[in-house]
Amino acid sequence: MKSREILDNLCEAIVDCEHKTAPIQSWGIPSIRTTNIKNGRIDFQNANRVSEETYQKWTARLEPKQGDLILAREAPVGEVGIIPPNQKACLGQRTVLIRPDNSQLNSHYLLYLLLAPEMRHEMLCRAEGSTVSHLNMSDIRGLLIPSLPPLPEQKAIARILGTLDDKIELNQKMNQTLEAMARAIFKSWFVDFDPVTAKMVGRQPTGMDAATAALFPDSFQDSPLGLIPKGWEVKPLPEVIEVNPTRRLSKGQVAPYLEMKSMPTQGHRSDTWINRPFASGTKFINGDTLMARITPCLENGKTAFVDFLEDGQVGWGSTEYLIFRPKHPLPLEFGYYLSRSDELKMFAIQNMTGSSGRQRTPANSFWQYLMPIPPTEITTKYGNLVKTYMKKITGNSNQSRTLSTLRDSLLPRLMSGKIRVAEAERQIEKAM
Numbered sequence: 001m002k003s004r005e006i007l008d009n010l011c012e013a014i015v016d017c018e019h020k021t022a023p024i025q026s027w028g029i030p031s032i033r034t035t036n037i038k039n040g041r042i043d044f045q046n047a048n049r050v051s052e053e054t055y056q057k058w059t060a061r062l063e064p065k066q067g068d069l070i071l072a073r074e075a076p077v078g079e080v081g082i083i084p085p086n087q088k089a090c091l092g093q094r095t096v097l098i099r100p101d102n103s104q105l106n107s108h109y110l111l112y113l114l115l116a117p118e119m120r121h122e123m124l125c126r127a128e129g130s131t132v133s134h135l136n137m138s139d140i141r142g143l144l145i146p147s148l149p150p151l152p153e154q155k156a157i158a159r160i161l162g163t164l165d166d167k168i169e170l171n172q173k174m175n176q177t178l179e180a181m182a183r184a185i186f187k188s189w190f191v192d193f194d195p196v197t198a199k200m201v202g203r204q205p206t207g208m209d210a211a212t213a214a215l216f217p218d219s220f221q222d223s224p225l226g227l228i229p230k231g232w233e234v235k236p237l238p239e240v241i242e243v244n245p246t247r248r249l250s251k252g253q254v255a256p257y258l259e260m261k262s263m264p265t266q267g268h269r270s271d272t273w274i275n276r277p278f279a280s281g282t283k284f285i286n287g288d289t290l291m292a293r294i295t296p297c298l299e300n301g302k303t304a305f306v307d308f309l310e311d312g313q314v315g316w317g318s319t320e321y322l323i324f325r326p327k328h329p330l331p332l333e334f335g336y337y338l339s340r341s342d343e344l345k346m347f348a349i350q351n352m353t354g355s356s357g358r359q360r361t362p363a364n365s366f367w368q369y370l371m372p373i374p375p376t377e378i379t380t381k382y383g384n385l386v387k388t389y390m391k392k393i394t395g396n397s398n399q400s401r402t403l404s405t406l407r408d409s410l411l412p413r414l415m416s417g418k419i420r421v422a423e424a425e426r427q428i429e430k431a432m
Helices: 051-056 107-113 117-127 138-140 149-190 196-201 332-339 343-348 363-368 378-418 420-432
Strands: 011-016 031-033 048-049 067-074 078-082 095-100 233-235 242-243 253-257 273-279 282-284 289-294 303-305 315-317 321-326 370-372
Touching: 011 138, 031 149, 048 051, 048 078, 048 343, 067 107, 078 107, 095 107, 095 138, 107 117, 107 149, 107 378, 117 138, 149 196, 149 332, 149 378, 233 363, 282 321, 303 332, 315 332, 321 332, 332 343, 332 378, 343 363, 378 420
Parallel strands: 253 315
Antiparallel strands: 011 095, 031 048, 067 078, 067 095, 233 370, 242 321, 253 273, 282 315, 289 303, 289 321
16 A cells, blocks of 8 residues: 555645635536535535536536535535536535545545545635635645555445445435335326316326226316316315324433425435424424424425324424325325425415514414315325335335445444455445
8 A cells, every 4th residue: 555645646636716706507517515515425406507609617627527526614614526528517605626536546436435424524624714714725725645456356345335335326326216105196196187178078088097097087167276176075184184182202212303394305215303302393203294483494494294203202402393294084194295295385384474584374374274174085005106215215215314324334344454345345245
């Protein structure tokens, strides 16, 4: 192995961002902010966008390319990600572009090296001592890099860790697809009434077998909501869904706690919860749907379906959660996908009360929310259908949680040489 070296001597270039905000637009080339970098990945989808002209100005010193790393030097310090193939990227404020010298240092190996606890600790230590923790360019260039193994071993280590990250990312994409499918069916059946419209003109409803199509009528009727499928009823939400049902949890009793920052904005499942003595907050059980009722968490879509508790266990969380639980015969999953619908979300936002910045939706406002209620056969069919999707999502999430723990365990041991590639491969094979 080579002896310890400073990062600057192992790179072709380390380039700072422009110290001003780039003009953004609704489309164009991603401009990567520190908030777009997390857990070794860069979120290009939710990045700001800049024009080609702005891109050329902002990358005049060095144009980012595949294999370059983008490091956050403030808010939060030390988050790092790598630019994938065929992806343009512009540096946002408080970021740095790092281009390793690939004759000495493999890009993906450097990525995992910077994610390792030793390097994270060094960056955080260098960032201390100022009002706002941040890394100076001299701090970054002077980072001490542990002794490097030969390039072939660097690539092997990066490949091993990348296999875990790729599987985690694949699980995430599969879950996004399954969630989108379930939400699309909810909107088609219970909001747009597509099967009824199709049957009115003599068409077979799209993507639906004959037995399911037979459950829907072929005409509409008037209602307080306007036209709804014939035979359906209109009821206020609390008549068919409990809002903030009573749960029992003794003060001081240790129970799973889901904090607001861990609530997902997409998908039904939170992967992070902790055990904490109950103090004061909302209480929930498996099958409950949680929806943030306070600004800006409500607008951001913080919503979850509880499926991570043990049988009979009660969890708890923020006082700013609304809890929905469908009454029999509505399936429990119906409550979650209703809470994810644009219609219910907009209603909740429009009914917020309170001072600016601390507005929240009162639970009793949902008596004003009228819903078209289908026959039990249709909601049961929907529940059985999306239950399989949600079970698969939960399985993928649990596997990702296991793989993430394994990656975090292997990372420092591989980097320090305490474990060899062959042993890491055997552990990964068992986990997959």
